[in-house]
Amino acid sequence: MLALQGAKIDGFPSELPIPTRSMITGMFGAALGLSRGEVDQLQAIQDHLRIAVAVHRRGVRIIDYQTADLGKPYLKGPMWSSGISVMEREGLEKEGTRIQQRPYTCDADMTVLVELLDGAPFTALALLGSLDEPQRVLAFGRMSCPPSGRIAGEMLTATTLEQAIADLQGDIYLPVEATTPTLGDLFVSIPGTRRWRDRRHGGVDVFVQRSAKL
DSSP states (O other), X not given: OBOOEEEEETTEEEEOSSOXXXXXXXXXHHHHTOOTTOHHHHHHHXXXXXXXXXXXXXXXXXXXXXXXXXXXXXXXXXXXXXXXXXXXXXXXXXXXXXXXXXXXXXXXXXXXXXXXXXXXXXXXXXXHHHHHSOSSOOOSSXXXXXXSSOOOOOOOOOSSHHHHHTTXXXXXXXXXXXXXXXXXXXXXXXXXXXXXXXXXXXXXXXXXXXXXXX
């Protein structure tokens, strides 16, 4: 089970087709034993990796719910953009408990390829080793979604993400900067970046989606 929640539209959360770069960063951080306070390390990991994803099976979508205490300061206070208060939250009630919907993806099968860029704070071998012997509990998006088996892959000899993913089956998602779009490709925006110091998402990754061998 994966938690791949996207933006809320009219109060209802959307579901992302693939994991985000910040989700992969958080998983590596947990495996390495980094705490949420070690934001410089987490930011450095995120800034120096790119991901490509092969979706072999999309899985089944289910909806759960979560109760939110609207009295929490971060829920009833101002809305923020780049660390600057831009407006006060209005419309909904500001106190009490509210039920929110949470989408989950079940029984999906995906392969995530990670490319480390120059200057990455950890080597590929260190990251793979940490996934096999994690220092903290791993989860796919939310703590209610732990892996049921080994998730560490292997080192590949390909020189680019496009070469590395070429032989995989399913729907392929490649960062737009790592490939040359061709006829039939779709462009998909994924909220993949996070400002770890203030714990807010601050940007999107644009992927090229194409159907590979079935």
